[in-house]
Amino acid sequence: MQQRTTALDAGFVAALWSVSVAAYFAAGVRFDTSPFPAYIQFIDDTLLRERLLESIWYSHAHPPLLNVVVGLALRAFGDNAWTALALLFHALGLIAALGIFALALRLSGSRLAAYACTSLVVLSPGFVLYQNWLMYTFLELVLLVVSAVALYRFLDHQSSGWAVAFFSSLAALVLTRGFFHLGWFVLVAAYAIWAAQSRRQALSAAAVPLLLASLWYAKNYFYFGTFAASTMFGLGLSNIGTLTVPREDLAVLVEEGVVSPLALVSRYEQTALLFSASNDPPSGVPVLDLPRKSAGAFNYNFRPLIAINQQYASDSLAVIRHYPASYVIGVFIANRLFFSPSSMNEYFSPANRAAVEPFERVFNPLLYGVAAEARFIAQPHFGFDQPPSLEVNTSVALVIWSGLLLVLGWLRVRPAFVGPAPDDRRACITLGYLLFVLLYVYGLGTLVELGENYRYRFVAEPLFVVVTAVLAVDSVRALQNRWRRRG
Numbered sequence: 001m002q003q004r005t006t007a008l009d010a011g012f013v014a015a016l017w018s019v020s021v022a023a024y025f026a027a028g029v030r031f032d033t034s035p036f037p038a039y040i041q042f043i044d045d046t047l048l049r050e051r052l053l054e055s056i057w058y059s060h061a062h063p064p065l066l067n068v069v070v071g072l073a074l075r076a077f078g079d080n081a082w083t084a085l086a087l088l089f090h091a092l093g094l095i096a097a098l099g100i101f102a103l104a105l106r107l108s109g110s111r112l113a114a115y116a117c118t119s120l121v122v123l124s125p126g127f128v129l130y131q132n133w134l135m136y137t138f139l140e141l142v143l144l145v146v147s148a149v150a151l152y153r154f155l156d157h158q159s160s161g162w163a164v165a166f167f168s169s170l171a172a173l174v175l176t177r178g179f180f181h182l183g184w185f186v187l188v189a190a191y192a193i194w195a196a197q198s199r200r201q202a203l204s205a206a207a208v209p210l211l212l213a214s215l216w217y218a219k220n221y222f223y224f225g226t227f228a229a230s231t232m233f234g235l236g237l238s239n240i241g242t243l244t245v246p247r248e249d250l251a252v253l254v255e256e257g258v259v260s261p262l263a264l265v266s267r268y269e270q271t272a273l274l275f276s277a278s279n280d281p282p283s284g285v286p287v288l289d290l291p292r293k294s295a296g297a298f299n300y301n302f303r304p305l306i307a308i309n310q311q312y313a314s315d316s317l318a319v320i321r322h323y324p325a326s327y328v329i330g331v332f333i334a335n336r337l338f339f340s341p342s343s344m345n346e347y348f349s350p351a352n353r354a355a356v357e358p359f360e361r362v363f364n365p366l367l368y369g370v371a372a373e374a375r376f377i378a379q380p381h382f383g384f385d386q387p388p389s390l391e392v393n394t395s396v397a398l399v400i401w402s403g404l405l406l407v408l409g410w411l412r413v414r415p416a417f418v419g420p421a422p423d424d425r426r427a428c429i430t431l432g433y434l435l436f437v438l439l440y441v442y443g444l445g446t447l448v449e450l451g452e453n454y455r456y457r458f459v460a461e462p463l464f465v466v467v468t469a470v471l472a473v474d475s476v477r478a479l480q481n482r483w484r485r486r487g
Contacts, residue, residue, distance in 0.1 A: 234312030
C-alpha cells in the first residue's frame with residue numbers, strides 16, 4: 001500500500017530538523033563563510049558586487065550556480081549577505097529533511113523506516129557541518145534528494161510540473177559542480193524518458209533544462225576551447241596521477257619528451273609560478289585578466305590557467321600510462337578516503353570540527369562502524385616521502401555494505417527492466433536512479449581525484465541511507481511472510 005506524507009509527518013520532520021539545528025548550535029556550530037572569497041571556487045567578491053553578470057558569464061574554472069547565489073546575496077543584502085546565506089542553507093536543510101522522509105516513505109512503504117532514515121541523516125555531524133559551510137557541497141545533496149523525489153512524483157502522477165522539477169534539478173546539478181557532467185544529465189534524462197508513460201511529455205519537460213545546461217558547455221567551448229562545465233580537471237587529476245610518482249621518475253619522462261616540464265611544478269608549493277604565465281593580449285574582462293583577487297588569493301579564472309590545466313591533464317594521463325602501479329595506489333588511497341566519515345573534512349573551521357566531536361563519538365560507530373579518532377597517512381606529493389598529514393578513517397563495514405547494496409539493489413529493481421512490469425514499477429525505477437547515482441559518485445569520486453573523497457561521497461549519503469532502508473524493510477517483510485506461511 002502506497003504511503004503518503006501527512007501534515008503531521010511534515011511537522012515531526014520539521015521538529016526533528018529544528019532539534020538538530022538547536023543542539024549543534026548549542027554545541028558551538030556556526031555558519032562558516034571562511035571559504036569566501038579565497039577558495040578557488042569563488043569569483044572575487046568585488047567583481048561579484050560590481051560586475052556580477054559579466055564575471056559569471058566569463059568565468060570558466062567552475063560552474064556558475066554557487067557564485068550566482070553568493071553574488072545575488074551580496075547585491076541584495078550587502079553586509080547582511082552572510083545572514084541571508086545562512087538562512088538559505090538552513091532552509092535547504094529543511095527541504096532535504098522533508099525530501100528524505102518522503103522518498104524513504106514512498107519507496108519503503110514504512111513510516112518507521114522513513115523516520116529512521118531522516119533522523120540518521122539530519123542529526124549526523126556531516127549533514128550539520130555541510131549545512132553550515134559556504135560551499136556547493138550541500139547544494140548538491142539537496143538537489144539530488146529533490147531530483148529523486150521529483151522523479152518518483154513524475155512517474156506516479158505523470159505531472160508536467162514534477163517532470164520539469166526533475167529535469168531542472170539535474171540541470172542545476174550540472175551548473176553547480178563539474179562533477180555532474182552533461183553526459184550524466186543526458187543518461188539520466190534518457191532513463192527517465194524511457195520510463196515515462198508519455199515520452200513526449202518527458203521530452204518536452206527536459207528540453208529547456210537540457211538546453212540551459214548545454215549552453216554553459218557551449219559557452220566554455222566558444223570562448224575557451226573546452227567543452228566542459230569546468231576547466232579545472234587537470235589540476236584535480238594531477239593529485240591522483242602525477243603527484244603519486246617521485247620527481248626523479250618524472251624527470252626521466254620530461255627528458256624523453258613524454259610529459260612537459262610542468263609535470264615537475266607543484267600546484268601547491270609553486271602556485272605563484274602558475275600565475276606568472278603571460279596573458280597577452282589582455283581580454284579587458286577583469287575576471288579573466290587578474291591573476292589575484294582583491295584580497296590577495298589567486299584567481300583560478302585567470303585565462304592562462306586554461307592551457308595550464310589542459311597540460312596538467314595531458315601530463316597526468318601520460319604519467320598514469322607509464323606508471324599504472326602508482327595510479328592504482330592513488331585509487332586505493334582515494335577509496336580509503338571515500339569510505340571515511342564525511343564529517344572529517346579538514347577545510348571545516350576548527351571551531352565547528354571541535355563542536356561536533358561529541359556527536360561523532362555517537363554517529364561514527366552508528367553510521368560507519370568506526371571510532372571518532374582518525375588516523376593520518378602521507379598525502380602523495382611527488383611520491384610518499386612526506387610526513388603523515390592526510391586524515392583517514394576507513395570503514396571496512398561501509399565498504400562491504402556498499403558492495404552488497406549495489407548487488408542487492410540491482411536484484412530489487414531488476415524486474416522493472418527484465419520480464420513483466422512489477423506492481424511497484426515507479427519505486428523500482430526511482431531506486432534504479434538512486435543506484436546509478438551511487439555508482440556514478442563512487443566511480444568518479446575515486447578514479448580522477450585524491451584528497452576530499454569523503455566529501456564526494458557525502459552528497460549521495462541520503463540516497464545510500466534510503467536504499468538501505470528499502471532493502472531492510474523488504475527483508476523484514478520477507479521474513480514475516482515466511483513465518484506466516486509456516487504458522
